[in-house]
Amino acid sequence: MPTPSPTLHRPAPHPPLLTLDGSGLVEEIERYLASLPPSARPAIPYVCPLGSTLQPWNAGYPPPRRTPLDRLLRRPARPVEVTVAGHLRLTSRYLAAAGWLQGAMWDAGGRVCLLGAQAAVLAHGYGTPYTVRRARTQVMEVLHATGRPVPSPDSYNDAPGTTQADVHRLLDQAAARAGVLGI
Template identity: 75%
Template sequence: MTVPAPPFDRLDRLDPHELAQALGLVEEIEQYLAGLPAPASPPAPAAGPYGSVRQPWNHGEPLPRRSLLDRLARRPARPVEVTVAGHLRLTSRYLAEAGWTQGALWDARGRVCLLGAQTAVLAHGYGTAYTVRRARAQVMEVLHATGRPASSPDVWNDRPGRRQAEVHALLERARARAHFLGI
């Protein structure tokens, strides 16, 4: 393919598109682009350390929203209704995100104990005090059923040698029990 010589006497008056046409660059670029392979699909999002994308502790739950009446009365939003099983799941997820501690509801770094996690879930607007009491009863039932009697889940949480994984396992068993019972 022969390309005619560009009009050198008019280069300063040509717009860039006409100049590219005159030099044959457009056809050359189109041929080059036609020869390229099809673009690959976009990469998947980066996975978190455990093989999935990180989600906030309350992912999948509606956020508590103040109604017009709540705003007029200057009161907090009504709590989001959650089941006992849902409360125990949220407690475990909050504990995983905030971190775990013993001997205090929470520490300066924001880590919480079992009761502190339940309190935080309640304070964020999920469930009622009645839901928390029923959830604690399920935790006590699991402790006694598995041969680990304790006067309260807090005493069990604060025992020396306790690990965060044990707390999560206890919450999961209590959640499964509550789910089985339909509460």
């Protein structure tokens, strides 16, 4: 009867690999979070600690395209139709991409104020002057509804205590309002 060799050993088995799909961990966490009272849930959206992918300010909107007739008549492309809410979101994204400025519409470095960002979005072919006027009306409505009675969005932009985050928050609130109104 042969005896096993004492030098032969077997490696320890590896623990089974857990995957997000197979472990049930995600579902367990979601159930736990859903069981928390609303006061214990975070009031802000989750922000990935790994960062985000840089995108152009006009991502999700097609660029204006000149038709053969536009080229023949040497005219600019027809503007891309955007809603008032879309214009306000694009304005905020343009401000974030170009940089924010107080006291002037733009500077040599390309930074813009609120009005400069709206003008730039329009100049890049998104929306019409009518869209911009309606967007500015929504911004004014939010300013007055939140207890900031200023004569124009530009005076709010240039106020000493206003920050870039304040302007983005204002544009986000105005876009949400326009979205609720369906414009």
